Amino acid sequence: MAVNVLIFLALMLFCCQVGGQEAILQVSYGSTVRQYCLVYNSSWSNISHSLTGAQPYPLVNLTSSFLCEWGQLTPGSLQGQAVAVMRGECEYSTKAQIAQELGATALLITSTKSMVTPSANDSEYSKVKIPLALMRYREFLDAMQVFPDGMEVRLYDPPAPLFDTSIIIMLLLAVFTVVMGGFWSGAAEKMKQNAGPSADVSDGHSDSSELSLYSPLKVLLFVGMMCVMLVLMYFFYRWLVYVIIVIFCLASATALYNCLDSLMTAVGCGTLSVSCRGKTLSVRSLLLAAVCVTLAVIWGVYRNDDRWIWILQDFLGVAFCLNFLKTITLSNFKICVILLSLLLLYDVFFVFITPFLTPNGESIMVQVALGPGAGGEKTDGLVEIPADFSSSYEKLPVVMRIPQFSALAQNLCMTQFSILGYGDIIVPGLLVAYCHRFDVWMGNSCRIYFISCAIAYCVGLVVTFGVMLATKMGQPALLYLVPCTLLTTSILASVRKEFRQFWNGNTYQVLDESRKPLLSDGNSGYAGGVREC
Template sequence: RMSRAVALTAGLVLQVACEYGMVHVVSQAGGPEGKDYCILYNPQWAHLPHDLTKASFLQLRNWTASLLCSAADLPARGFSNQIPLVARGNCTFYEKVRLAQGSGARGLLIVSRERLVPPGGNKTQYDEIGIPVALLSYKDMLDIFRRFGRMVRAALYAPKEPVLDYNMVIIFIMAVGTVAIGGYWAGSRDVKKRYMKHKRDDGPEKQEDEAVDVTPVMTCVFVVMCCSMLVLLYYFYDLLVYVVIGIFCLASATGLYSCLAPCVRRLPFGKCRIPNNSLPYFHKRPQARMLLLALFCVAVSVVWGVFRNEDQWAWVLQDALGIAFCLYMLKTIRLPTFKVSAGRSGSSIMVEVATGPSDSATREKLPMVLKVPRLNSSPLALCDRPFSLLGFGDILVPGLLVAYCHRFDIQVQSSRVYFVACTIAYGVGLLVTFMALALMQRGQPALLYLVPCTLVTSCAVALWRRELGVFWTGSGFAKVLPPSPWAPAPADGPQPPKDSATPLSPQPPSEEPATSPWPAEQSPKSRTSEEMGAGAPMREPGIPAEPEGRDQAQPSPVTQPGASA
């Protein structure tokens, strides 16, 4: 047990000591501009300079035909002032580097056809060796000699990693903008639909998707499905990754159509409809402009699916489709109460899952992230993670709360104080995530910081406005909606009193003459309080009176003042 513990501790030390570096290669005969390649080295063998100008350019010698495990594998003239490339295998890293150093080498690059591993040793071996040793991928070695020829010079160096990359600014703008726009759009659309319930438009382009309320049962099912999917991805990643890519293409095309449709409907042309037909979808006779929009959205999704691994520009399409997908989900999914949001603490997909396993045969990545390439040149960007990532869950989970806050703002007429406060809290939580990333230098679960910031801020605003009970249960949505600029005009016909709290009850005929000198349509201002009767509510001007005899227990045509509207 003690030996296992020592071995485990030594393994952890090696893992921590391992660092990424660069080898800058140029041609001895001139030609193309030099290029950096990724190397994995252990600073316990020898440190590399942080600046390329302080590194020595030495001849890079291809000795990969040899494993360099014995003195017989050494060249006759040795490796004087050279950096040999040798194949990995058959002996330890220490044996290879000891032979190389003894023959005059100034460094050693071990070419690996497999994934790069830390070139480790023990403390005695580290003290004995004074030249750097690093691993280089076989693919990079082939690219070096194909690009620069056989006579090349190289310098090993390890520039410092920047605290934060500039691409974090782009990710911040995209994330906060998506949450703000999605929350505002979802809240306004939901409340507007409440006012427009009585209107019907059977046109296919006017019909919008109904919002889906998030329930505790739905939350539990979602968590179980996510956990099951993660387990399946762990065991069958190379197969299921293509299923996820296909689902993303379909969902993102739908989201892009939903986002662009309101803009296309404002265009003054393309309103003609296709002819009558019996096709499954086209029998609804959609407008030509909407049909062209659908084809455009599908084309964009297909182009991304075909060229998704083009690191130069495919990330732009992925981010555009991802933002459209998030906006569509924020518009479709709705939180009915704040306590449902409080129960959705959530968990972020870690970097290892989002980027895919390193030993995947397909090298495919899950597309459910926003990705922006690193703008700073660094070994981490070159070797391990050339992109900074933010998962869709880090946008959707807080975005649902932002949409809830905007709906509540409109209901209680609070000048969008909840919406603005929750959006600012999301931005602050994202900044805290970036700070934690800079301090820990590893991927962070963003929801660990975003969820507390948005929940605590929303509760604090509700407590300050003394609306915590209504905000918690969402009971404000069940009340009579206040007037709205988009509210439809009242329908013609009799309507009940708006603010009357007096129940309608029949009164004995003895309390009122059989006939009333005032018609029901006459304004109540011309009647005295004695004629109206005690406790009779005043009818608001402009609201028609109830028909005679309505809601009366007695089948009498007499109008009762106490029961009039």
């Protein structure tokens, strides 16, 4: 329980995309073709936006030279050819002007360091007439091995489509998680209702495996702790990120075990218990625990391999969110309104207001979410790409990540992801779960509150993605999700003349055995039966 609360305090509520001035270097010889990442300045170099419009040039390897001194080669000796040189020793514009004098038609600067969008003084831009781009030295060596007999190169920058299918997958994944989490919470409430109120809940716990938020003061303290943790992550990211990683491994393994164990119980799978020295052991539990721990360890070991680890992270993330929505319950709609409203303010403040307070003008939320060493992020129109394709920095494991399938140039440089914070799933999901439990308390057979709130969440997420695509900026998703879900459920309860019950919820502290306070105003007859919708 404590682990779940700690990891939730680390959830960064954001949804953003990252892009840059990346292009593609297509190298060919005969029927063999390879493509590599280029970083260039679109306001400096004119590169074709299509492969068919890109001119082919034979490539000359001068990486043994920095090309910083005039007179190294005979003028015109590189006529009609692209040339590759090493980065360093002099300015980009100097290398380009020397290459122009030699007759080169394009300049590739190979780099062993992180590649930042090349730039120069304003007076230098007009002096360079040929395309100039950076590429990884490691990838240039790979091209030399693949094409030992010569290379023909084309430089082009395919425009990234406005819409990527990863957004649809993200939408489906988020809605599935919220709906299943809300369903599980309501199903657990139904089982508890059938069993009768036998647990002592005076301390806010409905049973040993659930924690109920029923006090506004506790909600205020909860949100305050989230703010403090986010600020601490901003200043001490280098150390605290490992704490969050360890907690995520423990929490996700536990959550996955609970999800799989409940699923196997629901489908009627036996426990396969065995006795050993007077003690009974469940073979199913041991196998599930071994599988869950193994998956969490695999994620921990390979967490920075962006090629495939996102699949396992999303799988563990879904399990974590489902278990959280089942474990943490909100006792009434009043608590839902307080919690969601405070977290909405929290989200907006740390995304939109903090850039005016930080030295570098960066949002604290985005800075923490992407990590201080994140490559591929634009700053003042520049983009930085790591020299090594593999990630060399730690990222917080509190987001769903889906690679952008159509961003070809960006993915050659560094895998780009559409991301959605766990908080954007869990926070509205707590309201969806409350709606399902309220349907159970009221005996609504058609689960009208649960379905309506789930649809409102889906609509809010569609609006979030729509605004993000229109503005080409990451959006605080709660800015759209909270109004959609709160307004929908409030209007529904008012129309059905059940707002007072919906507002007060099922507070076990004030209920007698007949549960009449919940079912007042002529609804007491529904305590033991099913109410028509």
